[in-house]
Amino acid sequence: MDKFLQLAVYLGEVFTAQPLRKFVHGFHFLDKKS
16 A cells, blocks of 8 residues: 555656646556465
């Protein structure tokens, strides 16, 4: 969950820095622990 929160904070910073931006590509890869 921590990685998802980091991604959300980063996207918030991008939209703050570039208010005219409509979308951002964000990728979150999950690893399954056996």
